[in-house]
Amino acid sequence: MNNSTSVQPVSGVPAPLLADWRDYFALLKPRVMTLVIFTAACAMVAAPGSMHPFLAFTAILCIAVAAGAAGALNQWYEADIDALMKRTAKRPLPAGKLAPSEALAFGVILGTGSVVVMGLALNWVAAAWLAVSILFYVVVYTAWLKRRTPQNIVIGGAAGAFPVICGWAAVSGDTPLMAWILFAIIFLWTPPHFWALALFIEADYAKAGVPMLPVTHGLAETRRQILLYSLLLVPVTVAPSLLGLAGWAYGGTAITMGVMFIWMAVKVARNTAAAPAGMAPEKQLFKFSLLYLAFLFGALVSDRLLLA
Amino acid sequence: MSGTGLDSEPARWTDAEREAFYARRESRNRALGLVLFALAVLFFGITVVRMTGQTPGASQPAAGAPAA
Numbered sequence: 111m112n113n114s115t116s117v118q119p120v121s122g123v124p125a126p127l128l129a130d131w132r133d134y135f136a137l138l139k140p141r142v143m144t145l146v147i148f149t150a151a152c153a154m155v156a157a158p159g160s161m162h163p164f165l166a167f168t169a170i171l172c173i174a175v176a177a178g179a180a181g182a183l184n185q186w187y188e189a190d191i192d193a194l195m196k197r198t199a200k201r202p203l204p205a206g207k208l209a210p211s212e213a214l215a216f217g218v219i220l221g222t223g224s225v226v227v228m229g230l231a232l233n234w235v236a237a238a239w240l241a242v243s244i245l246f247y248v249v250v251y252t253a254w255l256k257r258r259t260p261q262n263i264v265i266g267g268a269a270g271a272f273p274v275i276c277g278w279a280a281v282s283g284d285t286p287l288m289a290w291i292l293f294a295i296i297f298l299w300t301p302p303h304f305w306a307l308a309l310f311i312e313a314d315y316a317k318a319g320v321p322m323l324p325v326t327h328g329l330a331e332t333r334r335q336i337l338l339y340s341l342l343l344v345p346v347t348v349a350p351s352l353l354g355l356a357g358w359a360y361g362g363t364a365i366t367m368g369v370m371f372i373w374m375a376v377k378v379a380r381n382t383a384a385a386p387a388g389m390a391p392e393k394q395l396f397k398f399s400l401l402y403l404a405f406l407f408g409a410l411v412s413d414r415l416l417l418a
Numbered sequence: 419m420s421g422t423g424l425d426s427e428p429a430r431w432t433d434a435e436r437e438a439f440y441a442r443r444e445s446r447n448r449a450l451g452l453v454l455f456a457l458a459v460l461f462f463g464i465t466v467v468r469m470t471g472q473t474p475g476a477s478q479p480a481a482g483a484p485a486a
Contacts, residue, residue: 130442131449164463171460231464 129212133202137185137213138178138220145403146177146270150277152407153292156356156414157281165231169280172228173273176240179221180247180269186213187252191318197311217248228280236279243272257319260326263308267300268293288355291346292410298343299403302336302375306396309333309378310386333379336395340375344368347406356413363409367402374398 150173154166161169185192185203193204202208221244229237247269256262271293278289308315308322309332315322324332347368351361377391431439 128439128442130445132445134446134449162467164467168460168464227460227464231468 129202129207133207134216136202137182137208137216138175139181139185140178142181142270143174143177146273147174148404149292149296149407150174150273152411153274153277153289154281155411156288156292157278159281161281166281168231169228169236169277172224172232172240173276173280175220176224176228176244176276177273179217179219179224180244182213182217182220183244183248184252186210186217187248188256189213191257191320194318195314197314228276232280233283235283235285236276239272239276239279239285243269243276246272257321260321260323262321263301263304263323264297266304267297270300271296287353288350291349291353291355294346295343295406296403298339298346299399301339302343302371303396303399303403305332305336306378306392306399309392310389310396329384330382333381337372337375337379340372344372350410356410357417359416360409360413363405367405371395371398371402 147170151170154161154169185201188198189201189203189210192198192201198204203210203213221241225237225241225244228240247266251262251266251269255265259265274292274296275285275289278292279285305323308324309329312322312324312329316325323335344364347364348361350356351358351364374391374395378395381389381391383389
């Protein structure tokens with residue numbers, strides 16, 4: 111267990127006395143939560159069936175809170191390496207504003223609560239997938255594989271993809287092929303997105319001893335893998351239209367955005383810069399990848415509404 | 419709760435630390451109050467929606483049960 115790093119109280123005041131509500135909120139990783147809410151909400155619109163708006167709100171709330179709980183448990187477990195990286199050193203645990211036991215209790219209560227409410231208010235299929243998503247992120251990704259394999263981001267991608275399954279199941283009560291295609295899209299999108307980021311903050315990960323691909327296999331191999339995953343991603347994004355599961359309004363967007371994505375991945379693959387200052391293609395791909403996912407899921411929702 | 423209550427307030431706190439502690443505790447209490455109120459509204463809303471049968475995926479009433 112890695113949360114044994116003692117929290118250093120500020121000015122000799124015990125850590126729990128220093129926290130205000132913003133510190134608890136920061137434990138939820140609100141920026142990650144926005145992506146989870148967006149993709150889950152899009153999946154709910156795309157799923158067949160109807161739902162009372164209040165229950166739809168409840169489902170999205172449960173998915174968001176579950177993602178936040180997973181984030182809190184992740185921070186509880188990783189307080190030691192968070193303290194070593196500039197990007198994460200100001201989080202509540204490494205900053206000494208919260209005690210590890212508080213973060214653990216906060217995460218467990220929120221995670222359990224979100225699963226129970228999802229089960230009682232929506233259905234138990236969605237609740238089961240919600241529980242799987244939390245356990246996968248915390249146990250499989252955070253505790254087991256993140257520090258053991260350079261493919262940690264690939265596994266993390268699966269964890270980030272579960273909300274679409276939960277959202278779809280909340281509406282329809284099952285998880286058909288289209289739900290798993292959406293899962294695959296986020297799963298394959300995650301490595302190029304995070305490796306692009308990892309390339310220009312590689313030194314941070316090296317300092318923390320996290321075996322990120324740029325640290326273990328070098329920059330050239332990471333760039334090659336970014337291109338490889340991008341080439342795998344784009345056909346999967348077009349698959350819904352090819353299989354008749356979505357219209358060509360979505361398909362056209364997927365093809366257009368996909369060509370742009372691959373073009374940027376090619377520019378990354380051709381780049382040889384070792385210093386962050388020369389990594390404009392990587393920064394461009396990282397920013398574009400966020401826009402890409404938003405447009406893709408936005409197009410899916412528009413397509414579904416047009417067809418309806 | 420041991421370690422967080424007034425009974426165990428560190429004796430060597432400065433005025434600024436004591437003031438910061440009270441401000442933060444108040445902010446936590448207000449946030450907790452809001453969360454509890456929101457939960458009450460959420461559970462009430464879920465109950466109303468489910469009891470009025472506005473859930474497409476909900477199980478059908480048993481045969482012979484009186485219609486709503």
